[in-house]
Amino acid sequence: MGSQVLSAGAFLRKHHTSVNPRTQWAQNHGGSGDFLEGLKGSSFLTSAAALNGRSVSSRLPSGQLEITRVKDANQHGPSDSVVNAVRFHPNGQVLLTGGLDKKLRFFQVDGVRNTLLHEVHFEDMPLMDAGFVVGRGTDAAAAESAVLVGRRSFMYLFDLQTARAERLTAPSSMAQKSLERVAVSPSRLTFADYGNTGSASSLAVSSDGRYLATGSRSGTVNVYLRTDFDAASVREKGGACSVTPAREVTSLTTDTDTLSFSPDSQILAIGSRMKRDALRLLHLPSMTAFTNWPTSRSPLGYVHALDFSPNCGFFAVGNAKGRTLLYRLHHYERA
Numbered sequence: 001m002g003s004q005v006l007s008a009g010a011f012l013r014k015h016h017t018s019v020n021p022r023t024q025w026a027q028n029h030g031g032s033g034d035f036l037e038g039l040k041g042s043s044f045l046t047s048a049a050a051l052n053g054r055s056v057s058s059r060l061p062s063g064q065l066e067i068t069r070v071k072d073a074n075q076h077g078p079s080d081s082v083v084n085a086v087r088f089h090p091n092g093q094v095l096l097t098g099g100l101d102k103k104l105r106f107f108q109v110d111g112v113r114n115t116l117l118h119e120v121h122f123e124d125m126p127l128m129d130a131g132f133v134v135g136r137g138t139d140a141a142a143a144e145s146a147v148l149v150g151r152r153s154f155m156y157l158f159d160l161q162t163a164r165a166e167r168l169t170a171p172s173s174m175a176q177k178s179l180e181r182v183a184v185s186p187s188r189l190t191f192a193d194y195g196n197t198g199s200a201s202s203l204a205v206s207s208d209g210r211y212l213a214t215g216s217r218s219g220t221v222n223v224y225l226r227t228d229f230d231a232a233s234v235r236e237k238g239g240a241c242s243v244t245p246a247r248e249v250t251s252l253t254t255d256t257d258t259l260s261f262s263p264d265s266q267i268l269a270i271g272s273r274m275k276r277d278a279l280r281l282l283h284l285p286s287m288t289a290f291t292n293w294p295t296s297r298s299p300l301g302y303v304h305a306l307d308f309s310p311n312c313g314f315f316a317v318g319n320a321k322g323r324t325l326l327y328r329l330h331h332y333e334r335a
Contacts, residue, residue: 072325082320083097086318090310096130102122104127106118120165127148130148145160194248202215202257221256228243231243254278277294305324313328
């Protein structure tokens, strides 16, 4: 694969204090309101109310998806270049964006105002991906940092409480020196991707661990069931295993380099940055694609980043024009 998937939790715990001192040059451009006043110790970052009060979603119907476009998530801070990263904070109220303009931005997302909270400029790294790092504490929504990667041999850890960035070098054992994608996840399985001859380009695991998806440069996406892997692992006595995917998605014909599962594991979003409007949504319980969206009139552009909000009510799409499109999924009561 051309991208490196990191177990960020273990890596950051090991290297957080052992590499370079905190970076002083990262330029804080403020935004609408003081960043520390708006974030430090506030409900945006430290309250789990958005998650704890969340009701279990009902089964999502297949076929037709009730979806409406709302105001762009980054309408008050569009990127000057490609948006490569869009990630919702675990509390569902904050969205970060990052791109080739070297700027990390934070927005309070409500679908109407989408207020810009803060932006930071990184002089030596165009951003290829970013993600929030959630600690092991009892408050699952209290992610206090974000990890940022680009086409560099190092990454940045941005502390949300102090608004300061720390540069971290990659482990010496890592063969790849260009870090372009990051995923915060538990340990991965070792397996052979069905029908793939070395052209894998993306990988995603659902939050409940039930599904695993791989994308390829040919456009095919394989969706696997974890139960199939478990059974194969028993047969192979813990070694590398090979299973047949539950579904092969072949509706895209260019590199499927972006995959994102909804937090309730009912939707898989599949995107390709190689062709305009190349986006599909797969209904996982039935393993069928939604037929009514997107359409030829959906102004997606070239899709570079995808993410769902924690309650699944919002779906964000970052594109090559520097915009982060925002959609409301009406099946979900809470955004």
